[in-house]
Amino acid sequence: MIVNERETDEGLLVAVCDRDALGETYESGDVSLTVDEEFYGGERVDAEDVVDSLARATVANIVGTESVELAIEHGFVEEANVLEVGSTLHAQVLRVA
Template sequence: MYIKTYKTDKHFMVAACDKELIGQTLKNEACEMKVNASFYQGEEGTEEMLEVLLMQATTANLTGKKAVACAVKCGIVDPNSAIYFDEIPHALYFTL
């Protein structure tokens, strides 16, 4: 999967997606989502790398079965909260 991080003074965001999704446009009945390389394509990473980063994140944007499953495993995303585009899960995580 690809993992990219973004830092500001107050926030640490992790964007991750399954590699095969880069460049695709995913659709559901309400809208569509472009899996944009400039947003998601950082370094290639493992589930273990993503777990470490997610535990530090204040925000996460996750697309794909592997990326979302990792966030569920970490306990930061409820599997019932993911939305689906062409049967591909997408989940967001925010801390307040």
């Protein structure tokens, strides 16, 4: 998986994607999702590092079956809130204080 972390005025923004999703575009009806290198490109990491990043995130964007399933497994995302876009999964996390 690939993780990109950046600090913003609102907190830590984390983008996570499956390695094979980077650079791909997924479409479903009127919805189009491009896994852009500029936003999602970052470090190749293991599952433990992804979980650590998501635990610290204020906002997270997650793309790819492996990445989204990991987020569900660790309680960051509820399966009912996951979008299926083309052949992949997409989820977002927003923590409100």
